[in-house]
Amino acid sequence: MTRNNKILVPNARKELDQLKGRVMEAKGYEVNASDPDAVKYEVADEQGIHLKKKNNGQLTSEQAGKIGGPIGGNMVKEMIKMAQEQITRK
Template sequence: MSNRMVDPNAKSALNQMKMEIANELGINNSGGANLTSYENGKIGGDLGGLMSKQLVKMGEEELIRQYYNK
């Protein structure tokens, strides 16, 4: 599997989504660079894992939709 970017807009869209979610949760991103990864992980809690599960589910559903619409 390659780490090649499929859609060049995907990275900026994901970064924008992360910033919007952080703002909605009241997470201040300015100090994140000075914190350890463990400390940053505690800020987001289980949100990252749940978001990843949902994104994988959405991707799987889209692949199934594309397969059956050939």
């Protein structure tokens, strides 16, 4: 899958990938430290969705959501938790 999403701060890509790796590893997924984005293939397999390395234009919105939802949702939960911890420290 190509990266079509735009990050407001492009320099944050590396840190977001690291966060994705930590979060998904904590959820029990095998994460390749050099390619944490590859965890989407494991999530897709669990959902019974065939995901190719390149063009996945055949995926329905529902299928894409079943793959990206658990990843992004868990990342957002972790970011909220981190923000709450920062607030309580102040």
